[in-house]
Amino acid sequence: xxxxxxxxxxxxxxxxxxxxxxxxxxxxxxxxxxxxxxxxxxxxxxxxxxxxxxxxxxxxxxxxxxxxxxxxxxxxxxxxxxxxxxxxxxxxxxxxxxxxxxxxxxxxxxxxxxxxxxxxxxxxxxxxxxxxxxxxxxxxxxxxxxxxxxxxxxxxxxxxxxxxxxxxxxxxxxxxxxxxxxxxxxxxxxxxxxxxxxxxxxxxxxxxxxxxxxxxxxxxxxxxxxxxxxxxxxxxxxxxxxxxxxxxxxxxxxxxxxxxxxxxxxxxxxxxxxxxxxxxxxxxxxxxxxxxxxxxxxxxxxxxxxxxxxxxxxxxxxxxxxxxxxxxxxxxxxxxxxxxxxxxxxxxxxxxxxxxxxxxxxxxxxxxxxxxxxxxxxxxxxxxxxxxxxxxxxxxxxxxxxxxxxxxxxxxxxxxxxxxxxxxxxxxxxxxxxxxxxxxxxxxxxxxxxxxxxxxxxxxxxxxxxxxxxxxxxxxxxxxxxxxxxxxxxxxxxxxxxxxxxxxxxxxxxxxxxxxxxxxxxxxxxxxxxxxxxxxxxxxxxxxxxxxxx
Numbered sequence: 001x002x003x004x005x006x007x008x009x010x011x012x013x014x015x016x017x018x019x020x021x022x023x024x025x026x027x028x029x030x031x032x033x034x035x036x037x038x039x040x041x042x043x044x045x046x047x048x049x050x051x052x053x054x055x056x057x058x059x060x061x062x063x064x065x066x067x068x069x070x071x072x073x074x075x076x077x078x079x080x081x082x083x084x085x086x087x088x089x090x091x092x093x094x095x096x097x098x099x100x101x102x103x104x105x106x107x108x109x110x111x112x113x114x115x116x117x118x119x120x121x122x123x124x125x126x127x128x129x130x131x132x133x134x135x136x137x138x139x140x141x142x143x144x145x146x147x148x149x150x151x152x153x154x155x156x157x158x159x160x161x162x163x164x165x166x167x168x169x170x171x172x173x174x175x176x177x178x179x180x181x182x183x184x185x186x187x188x189x190x191x192x193x194x195x196x197x198x199x200x201x202x203x204x205x206x207x208x209x210x211x212x213x214x215x216x217x218x219x220x221x222x223x224x225x226x227x228x229x230x231x232x233x234x235x236x237x238x239x240x241x242x243x244x245x246x247x248x249x250x251x252x253x254x255x256x257x258x259x260x261x262x263x264x265x266x267x268x269x270x271x272x273x274x275x276x277x278x279x280x281x282x283x284x285x286x287x288x289x290x291x292x293x294x295x296x297x298x299x300x301x302x303x304x305x306x307x308x309x310x311x312x313x314x315x316x317x318x319x320x321x322x323x324x325x326x327x328x329x330x331x332x333x334x335x336x337x338x339x340x341x342x343x344x345x346x347x348x349x350x351x352x353x354x355x356x357x358x359x360x361x362x363x364x365x366x367x368x369x370x371x372x373x374x375x376x377x378x379x380x381x382x383x384x385x386x387x388x389x390x391x392x393x394x395x396x397x398x399x400x401x402x403x404x405x406x407x408x409x410x411x412x413x414x415x416x417x418x419x420x421x422x423x424x425x426x427x428x429x430x431x432x433x434x435x436x437x438x439x440x441x442x443x444x445x446x447x448x449x450x451x452x453x454x455x456x457x458x459x460x461x462x463x464x465x466x467x468x469x470x471x472x473x474x475x476x477x478x479x480x481x482x483x484x485x486x487x488x489x490x491x492x493x494x495x496x497x498x499x500x501x502x503x504x505x506x507x508x509x510x511x512x513x514x515x516x517x518x519x520x521x522x523x524x525x526x527x528x529x530x531x532x533x534x535x536x537x538x539x540x541x542x543x544x545x546x547x548x549x550x
Contacts, residue, residue, distance in 0.1 A: 041057055044267070067179040069102045077129060082127055087134055088137055089271045109201075109248035111249065221404060243257075288314060288315050325463045329341045340358050342358060347424060368437050376398065379399075391431055396427065403422055453514075468489050485517040486519040
């Protein structure tokens with residue numbers, strides 16, 4: 001398939017000249033680690049769902065990738081073909097990506113939680129030729145789902161199933177030891193290697209705002225982010241990187257799969273979240289770095305405290321996707337005394353854009369989302385399109401080396417002007433030191449009787465209530481005022497909360513009464529992406545339906 005990554009060519013020369021695009025691919029970095037330490041431990045693949053663990057050296061991972069490359073080539077996969085993978089975090093996921101990179105194929109990771117509605121759109125839009133699924137994951141039959149969709153996927157030629165034996169099993173099709181004797185192996189994995197500006201990843205947006213878009217990335221766009229990211233955090237080949245965030249999400253993919261290979265560092269992958277297991281893995285494997293959203297930091301802190309686990313090896317827990325409440329950071333620092341909590345902000349389209357420096361005071365992670373990485377420029381613009389004054393909320397625009405190549409088949413939605421500025425759709429403010437604070441999506445702004453409600457500030461105050469686990473503010477229509485605000489909250493076990501208590505709490509924190517939500521909805525859970533981002537578009541839709549406004 002032809003990929004319309006129209007945002008690559010206009011900046012190629014400038015990015016290379018500035019040293020941001022180094023012209024290397026994952027194959028180059030993997031070759032380097034193979035030359036240095038092929039027998040060192042590369043990857044630990046832990047299946048929480050099956051209770052098994054597999055450790056692979058770099059040489060074993062290389063062999064697995066070559067086998068998968070031979071298998072895919074025998075299915076007719078070559079340069080530019082899309083391979084969609086719905087596997088959870090494990091060694092098979094990594095081997096498949098490496099195989100695609102060696103063949104010049106484009107890897108399309110999709111979340112294991114996706115079902116027919118999302119997958120039919122993505123597989124058809126990306127014209128996937130191969131679809132790799134687990135047979136059963138978390139009690140759901142992925143094989144049956146994939147086979148049931150086959151008639152509606154005209155481009156799909158093969159379904160490969162991991163987790164059972166059979167003619168189309170992963171073991172037979174992509175992990176067959178017989179492939180080690182493939183006489184054409186060297187030609188397959190060398191001659192078809194993609195260039196650093198070729199699209200090698202197609203990943204769909206996480207869907208916090210509606211229909212997903214296919215984000216195209218190249219080696220240059222991704223590694224121009226990973227290199228300064230790891231340098232700011234002081235990560236090296238001595239680090240042990242644990243990743244429970246799904247690798248079908250850009251967090252897991254870039255910082256759990258690509259980054260360890262670039263660093264020549266060991267990684268540990270979990271196919272599901274288990275806070276107790278994660279805590280003991282930190283202790284036993286001497287994990288030094290991990291990355292996830294705030295709820296997972298809270299979980300790990302609790303598990304370390306409850307089980308009296310030695311977490312002293314864990315230097316950095318990086319949180320992205322939502323603000324980190326001060327009490328969460330304080331508690332984590334008290335329980336995991338050697339761990340620095342780092343805040344960051346980024347998007348599927350860019351990777352991490354801003355992050356706090358580990359040498360910063362903790363308040364920087366509580367009150368900001370960090371400052372730009374090298375190769376990143378930011379502008380915060382007012383409604384007239386002018387640069388907004390410091391500490392004034394406005395639309396956030398990014399111009400950076402790691403900006404994506406465009407949205408597949410939708411260049412009109414690329415939201416990037418002729419000067420390379422990308423409209424993130426986020427509202428932010430910048431302080432005197434260049435640190436930013438994300439105040440929400442532009443679509444999250446609530447205008448109540450011509451008064452803009454500071455959604456992020458209201459949510460932050462609500463989160464301070466001891467009963468509240470999660471809080472999200474969304475708008476609902478009002479005939480007189482245009483919009484009003486509704487607070488969706490989840491509660492901690494055994495806690496209680498009602499409208500009167502919400503008013504008392506907001507009043508106690510001296511929040512202007514005009515900003516108080518006029519409706520409260522208490523739920524057991526809020527719709528969220530796998531990375532923990534609350535899907536406000538789903539809350540708005542839910543609320544309208546319940547109010548009979550849909």
